[in-house]
Amino acid sequence: MSRRVSFTPPPAARAYPLRTARGEFAVVDSPVAVGVEPKGVVVMLPGFTGSKEDFTLLHEPLSARGYRTVAVDGRGQFGSDGPETDESAYAQEELARDVHAQVDAVDTVGAPVHLLGHSCGGQIARAAVLLDHSPFRSLTLMSSGPAQISDSQQQRVKLLRDALAVMSMAKVWEAIQAMGPPEEVGGPAVGIGDADQLRRRWLGTKPAQLRATGHQLCTEPDRVAELAAVPLPFHVLSGTSDDTWPVPLLDDMAVRLHAHRTVVPGAEHSPNADQPLPTAQALADFWDDLADTRR
Template identity: 40%
Template sequence: MSSPQITRQMTAHSGSPLTVTTPRGTFAAIDVRPASRPVATALLVPGYTGSKEDFAPIFDLLQTRGFRIVAIDQRGQYQSPGSTEADAYSVHELGADVVAIAHELGTPLHLVGHSFGGLITRAAVLSEPAAFSSLTLMSSGPSELPHGPRRTMIESAEPHLHALGLQKIYDSGQQALAGDPNWQAPPEPLRGFLRERFITSSAHALEFMGRTMLTEPDRVADLKDTGVPTLVMYGRDDNAWSPESQSDMALRLGAREVIIDGAMHSPAIENPTDSATALADFWDTYATAERTSP
């Protein structure tokens, strides 16, 4: 990935910091509002090791289409407080967080989950379908993360999260990457942000979210039964869940499917224009909460 692509994660935007307070805790967020009354509100949920800033390149693109955008850090991610309890990071509990946040923002709303966030937003929809006008699974799969480099990284890191500490793990990882002649170090200020985000996140969140992502069963049929309109969107060269598995998931759901060219696992960063257009066009189709009941 080139430097111009990865620097988009630090894209300037018109959003403002927001703390969403719910009966389940407080969550750090970025709130992006259009100048006039929003067409609708969308809640964006990041993936494993991610944060609300992962959606920065599409904030203002969606704002210009009339949508209010709220992107969050899940519990234990970056600026949201975490827990030391394993059960706090199950799909059920993290999904319940999303439902609680949705109620604070006003339901029904559009919901987007990137990668691991897709598994969590699916759990939220399964628990309370009426809270959501639609669901977008962005670069997420039907079940646990399949075997490959990303799964190996999570499995390899877990035994060391507490023993070594996040700072040492991050710096050691960067040193290892530097040994690859094809690797390009991110420029500042992105480099500093990525390090700060990782080392200030909860080690317990990384441990237990990782376990959750590696054990989630296939719940595609259950999601289809909710009747919530769904978009399956992924990069043409996704290297986490394969494009083939995501396409099959879309078919099984009867969902709209959009493939983003020039993107791998982070289409909002790698091709923000096409990603924002796909989201806004999908949301415009379901501008109200009306849908066929399950």
């Protein structure tokens, strides 16, 4: 396994509970670098089994390009509270409404807001845009596909959901570790968090959130045509290989969305962790290109 980077945010960033009309959400908020012209605000949504810390390596390079970054733990993820057993609280529309509340609560000072979702977070971001696209300047889907996840990943999610129905989070963690643990669906493949931090994140995540979003990943319909009708610029970014959504499927989705397409060399399902610098460059280049355009 490659070297892992601590969950600790960069020195200029601030971790705090963001108070919204729909409750508090844990965020890491990184300002634009000193002396750099501010260009916009990026709200970043993590994937299944993930957290705001998955974006740790993107904060500084995006800050240097003029973008304030706000990484959010969604309802029931790590630092954000949520029901332990009520899966209905994690319905996709509820999570999408949370995103709007988060954006409303972030003081953007009139700056454009770019929404970025990784994996399952991308499908939640898509739902938020379909609910109301007006707060957003663009949508980036990072390693997030058009519909349900691959058959092999569905099998893994089903095993997890079955385990969570009869075992505690601590016991499930022990079982995962005993198997030597596999790459998390929607979480970082390499690079983010040491063993103790990953365990704390797992134990801080609500089991109902994992059961509900795991079911969504296995049953999500194809909403690409619906999204393509939304008047926003889209960016589809991925690694060169991905076993959650095959890369050709992401290529096709980008065509259907008339989206900007980036494939990051040397990255797999988590470009933000695998290759953070070229990922940040591709993201900032896309947003920079939008600066002089109108919706």
